Structures are given as structure tokens and as C-alpha cells.
Amino acid sequence: MAKEIKELTPRSENYSQWYQDLVTKADLAESSAVRGCMVIKPYGYAIWEKMQQELDRRFKETGHVNAYFPLFIPKSYLSREADHVEGFAKECAVVTHYRLKNAPDGSGVIVDPEAKLEEELIVRPTSETIIWSTYKDWIQSYRDLPILCNQWANVVRWEMRTRLFLRTAEFLWQEGHTAHATEEEAVEEARKMLGVYADFTENVLAVPVVCGVKSETERFAGAIDTYTIEALMQDGKALQSGTSHFLGQNFAKAFDVQFLNKEGKREYVWATSWGVSTRLMGALIMSHSDDNGLVLPPSLAPLQVVVVPIYKTDENLKEITEKVVPILEECRKRGISIKFDDNNNKKPGWKFAEYELKGVPVRLALGARDLEQGTVEVARRDTLTKETVSIEGICDHIEQLLKDIQKNIYQKALDYRKANTRTVETYEEFKAEIEKGGFILAHWDGTAETEARIKEETKATIRCVPLDGDLTPGVCMVTGKPSKCRVLFARAY
């Protein structure tokens, strides 16, 4: 029962359907029986695990430790910080009972009305409140600071319209929550972690990002400042890929977390929080992949190299295998993940398509003629090009190729972003340009009213005020009022 080659809807035809096709056909994730919740399939999870490892190492190198806080948050905790509850109340899954029982009519199980919780529990949409209620007991003096904790966890935000990886009711993420003695230190931490995210996204995901700060409207609920990394997807839409928040003393005040400073005075503690999620899987997919399937950077590919034998007889296969085994061994010794696919039930053409769909960066093919000539065919997933090279020194070649591919797909995404980042002066220009997709740099008067009007009229939002942007003042493209600097607009996921 040979499975058919899984074709994807072309991007040019329907980008959104292409994405959906790719995520499901490449075995990354699928929808579950629970509305808005996804199943992350083994292949998708293997990529996520690689992301986790790279992030976790970076967190530890910058002095952070992991911990784990409860899944549930008492309802009253959420209300302690006014902006916070305002931001999250509309999407909270609420636990009200703790027991089921058999229905008296024998029709199955029902919620036991006698097992009602005294106070309802929220399934965490984010953990600031439960964590700051805990930090209260951990912090007495400046000697207890800073606290630099991270948590790998699942969170739930009851979204009405969901999309695999990009917006799901439950998602996986990490959330860092730090406590500091001074404002300066907390701001520095928030910015440092944005830098860690940018480094990770650019060097591991091969996705270029713009680092910036959010407008007040787009801030995290409860933050003083939200820093963001913004990536541009192939369809010209922006994807917020990670955020780091300077929370000021908001949560310390809400949970009365004070410390004795060096001068013996009581002060409220300063806070940050920062997170990235399985949404990064969406950023990865929509930055590099094509109509044939996934394109994975070698740094995240669960399988980096596949070897496909082209043979007619068992004797052929045996000869090929003899050539391949030393290559497998040498590659593995170098830490390269490589597989020899000698499955007899599938034809080479099927295998080529399957590994393209799965985004395996390098494919080797060996046939009878290669054996005679001492060569091997090497195909690159990123450029879809092939070359025939000598089997001598093939491992060096592969090693170099993996590095080249990592660089190339980053460069390609960067070139695309550069070609699709435009500067406009007038609102007319803006309205025309935004239809083409991409990032647009324009002047804005800094008011929420103008921002709302732009969003209403063009569906574009302010992605951020770039941290390394042009700081020349100007006049707002909409109102003509003064503008401190250009800000980055786009339509966004």
C-alpha cells in the first residue's frame, strides 16, 4: 500500500491553505478533538525540542535557572493587577469543579454539582500572578535579588479563531520571570533577553528579526514596556516572534513584594517577564518553506542528511550499502544526523518527494554509475539544486554544505525582508504600499487614536519602534503632527 506523494496547495494559489497543508502533511501538527488545541506530532515535536535545547542553553549561560509553578491560578489573583486582568479575562479557561459522578439516569458521567470549588481556578494564560505571589515569600532583602527564573510550560488562552502553531488555545512556551533591586537592572534584563531571542531566531531559526519596542496599545497587559522581535513572513505579513517585558513595579505592588535595600529601606521589587512559544514553529515554516514542502535550517533539522540508494538488484544494494556505511559512521562521528533509507517498499522518487516535504537539508543518492565512477549525487533542499561530487572527502563536503545552507536560507530571508521593507511619506502612499505586503516605515504622531485609525482603515498595526531605527524626527503621515521617529507598520498574524 504505497502512500501517494503528498501535494501541497501552491503558495501563489492560497498561502493560508499551503500552510495548513504543509503543517499536516509534513507531520508537524494536527487539530485535535478539543477545539483550538493541537497535537504536536513527533516530527514537529523533534524540531521544537531542538529549539528548546538551544534556548535553554542560552538562558542558563545568561544565569537563569528553571523552576515550575502551578498550572492553576486562583481567580482573585488575576484581578490584582488591573491591566493584566483586563487583558486576559476574555480568554480564560475556568475550572469550577473537581469531580465527576455517574448520572442518576445511567447516561454516563456528569459534573458532580457537590464538588464545586470555593474559588474558581484559571488555567494559566501566563504566570505573572502566581509567580509574584510566590516571590513574595522568597524576597526579603536585596541579598535575595536578582531572581532569574524560567519555566517551560503549557498555557491556555481561549482563542476564537485558531491556526496550528500560530494561534492555539493551548500552546507550549517558556516564560522567564525575573525580580530586581533596581529599575535599571530590570530594564537591562528585559533588553538582554530580547537580544538572546534575536540571536536565537537569526542564528538557529535563520529568521531575521527587527528588534523594537511596542506602542502602548500593543503592550503586554501589565507591562511598562514591551520589547519585541518581529519577523516578516513570505506572504508579506509580520509575525511577532518573541516578547520581553519590563513590568516596572506593577506586579510587586499587586502582590506586595518589597525588599530591604542596602540602606535598610523598604522598596518594591522591579520585574521583567519574557517568552517565546510554539508560535516560533510558524515563523520557521513561513520564512523558508516552498511549494515542495518544508525547508529547515540544518541547526534545527531532526534529520540533516538522507542517503537514498538507487538499485535494481539485491546485489546492487549490497554494493551501495558497503560504500555508504563508512559515510554514515564518519558523519555521525562529526555529530551530523544522517540516515540511510534502504526501505524496499518505496521507490526513490517517492523518497525524494517525502524528504523534500520534510525539509531534510541534504540528500545523497547513489546508483550503479556512481559506484563505477566513485561519485555521489548531492541535492540541496534549500536551492533544489543537484551536483555530482567525488565520494572521497564527501563528509567534509557535507559538513561545509550544512553551514552554507544555514547561511543561505538566512540570507535569502534577509534579502526578502530588505526587498519588502519600504519607507513612505504620505498616508496615500502607505495605503497603496500596505496592499503589497511587507514592512513599512512611516512617521506617526504617537497617539493611540491615530494608531487605531490606521488599523481600522488599513488593517496594519504598529509592529514596533525599531531599536536601531532612524531617529530623525518628522511629521505624522496621517495627522501631520510631530513624530519622533519612523515606526514599523505591517499587517500581522
Add this chain to the structure above:
Amino acid sequence: MAKEIKELTPRSENYSQWYQDLVTKADLAESSAVRGCMVIKPYGYAIWEKMQQELDRRFKETGHVNAYFPLFIPKSYLSREADHVEGFAKECAVVTHYRLKNAPDGSGVIVDPEAKLEEELIVRPTSETIIWSTYKDWIQSYRDLPILCNQWANVVRWEMRTRLFLRTAEFLWQEGHTAHATEEEAVEEARKMLGVYADFTENVLAVPVVCGVKSETERFAGAIDTYTIEALMQDGKALQSGTSHFLGQNFAKAFDVQFLNKEGKREYVWATSWGVSTRLMGALIMSHSDDNGLVLPPSLAPLQVVVVPIYKTDENLKEITEKVVPILEECRKRGISIKFDDNNNKKPGWKFAEYELKGVPVRLALGARDLEQGTVEVARRDTLTKETVSIEGICDHIEQLLKDIQKNIYQKALDYRKANTRTVETYEEFKAEIEKGGFILAHWDGTAETEARIKEETKATIRCVPLDGDLTPGVCMVTGKPSKCRVLFARAY
């Protein structure tokens, strides 16, 4: 503000209080604001992370892959397998609403009565039902089998009496869920994973375990057979440390998961599931630790070696530091986790007590006399003994010592278990012996009635029928009816 040395209640005085003191004072975990849910603190989480790494490696080496399934389970799914719902209904956290709103009287936020879910969702107590509803779409033919998935996740069982790590409403665990074409293969998988658990527990946690099969009464809800590893704690109580279930075709039938076998016939799929949890932290603590604090096997110690300088002047400290730096470098090169604690705010005595409390396996101390004589004082946490050794070759010494400590604490726990495993013939003997704690091997007639009577009268339960136990038949100590073999009894956590 020097913190006071944290004393623990002695074990002989109150074992349960000793455990509670140790878990909180050694910074492993603490209770949270949410009833029954714990906060796993960074030091405790670092140990759990090491357990995870060791387990995850073993799972992958035995061909398993990780995936992630939803946190929520539709209420109706739980009811599909009759025994399963019977077993879990009484402890389910139930999500009934998906939104909060401001109370009309301005008193805060309330659950929005209009945001009621059509079908209530259970927070997963275990994931068989949601996973088998997913596997239905993954399995058509024998070619799709086996499926060997594992998931690292949080689960919730609404327990009335909770204890840190041992029994908490939310806990962290891994759950393997496999699907097979034949009964033999599934049974083999369930037994294989029990073997993986036993290997891990004995060689990493240094906790000896008895491998066995549960009596029908103690089986997992929905299983045909439950295999278990049972450890004996220092207070003579047993702790079930991991279980592996042969589920037969129960869940395949409940979710109608069939496959076409090689002969082209439709058959129900065979299943296993297996899990270990943060409960292992409890097994670790109660197997090795003492009245001074934690005793950690080097394989799980986040910090394996600490170096404490004994000095009066800055000049002394400088000289000691010069001696210590090469030791740190060499140890780290060898993969040993080592820290030089030159914190000036704490006295050596405080540090000694603190690192004992935290279970750091090896402590080095260096003072002026050591500098003169080229020696260093080496203290072992497991035996609380000290020796003065030459600073030459100290890294070799440490490396060997870490291995010795790992072996010694395992041997100590094994000796304790041997000394506390007794064979009895009569029920009178049994009742007397059970009061002393420990494992008791006795004949039982195989009926749930006798098992219940024993539990009622002695609080002892059948921990398992040991897999490598004495298979000589006999007569039940209670009823005098025939018994196939001796089974293992204990009072248990």
C-alpha cells in the same frame, strides 16, 4: 543578615515532619497558593531535569519519540472505557467556562455565565483517551505500527490529602503510549519499559527496586496488567516508583482503532502505557537522606563538588584561590560539576551545613595548613567522613570518589532493603512483622476479598507479585487456600 542554619526535625522523632522540613529547607519544593499544587523550586527542578535527561535518552535509545497531546479531554471521552472513568472520575478538575467578566457590582471579576462550554473539559489525569482518539487517524495498516510515543507533561488528579512530590494535585511526568499489531509485542513493550525504569532507578537514583506485577485490585484503571517497580523507604514504607501497563485492546475498542493486518483482516490494536513522575523525587529523598539533609547520588547532583576556602586574610584567600583554580578547570574538563564558594559573607561552618543540607556529594576544604603541606580536606556527604589527601592527583581522587559514592549509596539502600524484607508463614506473624515496617513476602490465595481483609486489618497492601520471585506454591496465610507463589506486602505511600 546571615541566615541561620536550617535544622531538620530528626527522622527518629517524626519522619513525616523530617521529610516536609527537608523538602522545603533544601529548596526543593513548597506548597503554593493553589490547594495541592506545588512550586518546584530551582534546586529541586535541576534534579528533576537531570532525571528527565537520563530517562529521555533511554526512551530514545529504545526507539521512542516524543510528541505532545492536548491538556484537555472532552468529558465524554473519559467515559468510553468503563474501568478508566471509574478510576479517574472522582479526582477530575473540570473546565466549564472559557471567559471571565467584570462583576456588575464592580467587586472584581466573575465567571461569565454566558461563556459556558457545550461539553465540559477534563484537565488530563492521564492521556490514554485523548491519545487513542488521535491514534485512530494515525493507524490504518500494520505498516503504521508500532507507534512508540512518549509525552512529557503535567497532569492533574484532585487529591484530598497531598504531600510535596509524593501526592500533589498537579504533577509532572512522562507518559509513554504505544500501539502494536500483536499482543506479544505489546506485552514485551510493557515489560521492556519496566526494565528501563528499573535500570534508571537503580543506576541513576541509586534506589533498588522490586519489579513485579500488580494484583487486580491495584491495577491501573483500564489495564489488563500493571507492572510496577516498588522501592522501600527508610521508614519501612513502600513507594510505587513507576508503572508500565499492558492495556490489551481496551482503548482500541473504546476508540475503535483497528488496522489491516498482513493477511488483510481488520483487528483491534494492542496498547501499552507507562509513566514515572515527580514522585521519583520523593523516592530519591526518602531512600538516602539523613538528619543533616539531602544525600544525592552524584549522577543527579546539580553540584557534585564544592570547594570551601578557610582563610583569615585576603592574602590567604588569594593563595588558596591560586591552588583551587586549576582544580576547578581540570574537574570541569572531566565533566564534573564543581563550585568554589569564596562568598565572604558566610562562615565556613555555615557553608558546610548548607552544602550538607543540599546533598552536595563531595566537599573540599583548603586552609593555611593545607597550603603549607600540599593537602586538601575531602569530605563525603554519604558517610559524613573526612580525610586529608594530597592535592596532587586530586581530580583523579574526586572522580573515583564520585563513582564510589554512587555505588555506596545504592549498596546502603540495598542492604537496608534486604535487612527489611522478611518471609512469613502465618497471618499472626504477618501482623506482628508489618508493624516493624519493611517488605513482607507471604502466600495469598489470589482473591480480592482476602486482599481487602488484609488491607483493612493491617493497612498493608500487595505491592506486587515479584517477577523474579520464588515460584514455590503454598497456602494463603489468611485463608489456608492454595497460593501460587509468595507476593510482596507492605504499608505504602
